[in-house]
Amino acid sequence: MQEEVKGEGYILQYDPETGTKEIKGSGEYPYLIRYDPETKRVDFIGDLALEGPKEYKPIKDLLNGIVNAEPEPEEVTLNLRELGFSNSSGIHMLSKFVMKIRKKKGMQLVVQGSEEIAWQAKSLINLKKLLPDRLTLELE
Amino acid sequence: METKIFGEYLKDLADLNADNDCLEMSFTPTAQPIKQRWTKNKLSADFVSDYFLTFIPISDEEDSKSKRKKKLSKGSINYIANELLENAMKFNDHNTKYKIRFGIYFVNDSTAPLGLKIVLYATNAISSKTADKFESFIIEFLESDLDDLFMRQMGLDDDDDDDDDNDDDENESSGLGFITMCNDHEAKLGWEFDTISHDPPIRTVTTMAQLTV
Numbered sequence: 031m032q033e034e035v036k037g038e039g040y041i042l043q044y045d046p047e048t049g050t051k052e053i054k055g056s057g058e059y060p061y062l063i064r065y066d067p068e069t070k071r072v073d074f075i076g077d078l079a080l081e082g083p084k085e086y087k088p089i090k091d092l093l094n095g096i097v098n099a100e101p102e103p104e105e106v107t108l109n110l111r112e113l114g115f116s117n118s119s120g121i122h123m124l125s126k127f128v129m130k131i132r133k134k135k136g137m138q139l140v141v142q143g144s145e146e147i148a149w150q151a152k153s154l155i156n157l158k159k160l161l162p163d164r165l166t167l168e169l170e
Numbered sequence: 171m172e173t174k175i176f177g178e179y180l181k182d183l184a185d186l187n188a189d190n191d192c193l194e195m196s197f198t199p200t201a202q203p204i205k206q207r208w209t210k211n212k213l214s215a216d217f218v219s220d221y222f223l224t225f226i227p228i229s230d231e232e233d234s235k236s237k238r239k240k241k242l243s244k245g246s247i248n249y250i251a252n253e254l255l256e257n258a259m260k261f262n263d264h265n266t267k268y269k270i271r272f273g274i275y276f277v278n279d280s281t282a283p284l285g286l287k288i289v290l291y292a293t294n295a296i297s298s299k300t301a302d303k304f305e306s307f308i309i310e311f312l313e314s315d316l317d318d319l320f321m322r323q324m325g326l327d328d329d330d331d332d333d334d335d336n337d338d339d340e341n342e343s344s345g346l347g348f349i350t351m352c353n354d355h356e357a358k359l360g361w362e363f364d365t366i367s368h369d370p371p372i373r374t375v376t377t378m379a380q381l382t383v
Binding site (some may be wrong): 057058059077079081082115117118119121122125126128129145146147148149151152153156159160 | 204205208209211212213238241242243244245246248249252253256260317320321324325344346347350353354355
């Protein structure tokens with residue numbers, strides 16, 4: 031039985047059996063953030079053009095929940111290949127998440143991106159600068 | 171009118187206008203709540219970046235390298251246009267009726283890979299308090315190594331930012347917008363602050379981004 035929380039401009043769904051979490055943005059520019067606890071991978075799909083840190087909070091909370099879980103995951107993957115757009119507030123949220131992982135000793139982060147999407151081809155390298163030894167950037 | 175200029179700023183946009191195409195839009199900030207206006211930022215950015223493609227000659231024998239260059243340039247224009255509009259909406263002084271203006275100029279430049287210089291700008295009214303803070307940030311921005319500034323903004327030298335509602339997030343995230351435009355998308359940035367009137371006090375700021383594609 032899925033649990034559902036409706037927030038302003040988004041719906042969060044949680045499946046207690048599998049632990050899968052999803053956030054669906056319902057605005058003009060839809061997005062889907064989906065976490066699979068089996069693979070410890072978060073898929074980002076659509077466009078992130080939300081208005082500042084407050085609107086990014088549900089996604090930030092989902093990401094922080096993954097690294098704060100007990101037992102802690104050894105490795106987390108962010109798959110951004112279907113995220114066609116992110117504004118700087120979205121990049122800020124991702125950068126802060128990398129900083130969060132930086133504080134978790136030994137935790138690895140894999141960031142999967144696309145060389146064909148401008149913001150990813152140009153800006154994802156900066157995430158690597160925040161966590162050079164433990165972040166693997168897979169651009170294709 | 172009192173004017174202050176920072177960074178790489180083209181003062182005479184009217185001169186550019188004489189020989190080149192441009193798109194200009196204006197928004198009345200008080201006409202709709204900010205929530206409803208917000209999606210117009212991306213919509214406008216999508217429109218001007220689609221429009222950009224009409225200036226690029228179509229070749230039958232286009233290789234994958236130039237296709238990619240076009241796609242990434244379009245993406246950079248889209249990103250920068252959206253950032254300029256977001257900032258103008260976010261920091262606009264809603265106590266004035268001054269319209270937010272946004273524009274993009276397409277200037278021929280035979281030395282550029284795709285033959286164009288793109289000049290984007292956004293103008294908004296700004297309160298004195300916000301203007302003073304913004305000016306201090308711009309001075310720091312122009313004097314900093316941007317990689318270092320990025321690290322500082324992300325709190326690399328700060329072990330105590332574990333709170334969930336960091337008040338600095340809002341400003342940090344705007345600062346990151348300028349860093350990414352400049353460092354990642356290779357835009358040259360400039361600003362003009364104008365005092366339009368003293369009574370009532372109205373100040374404006376124009377942020378300009380120049381991009382060679």
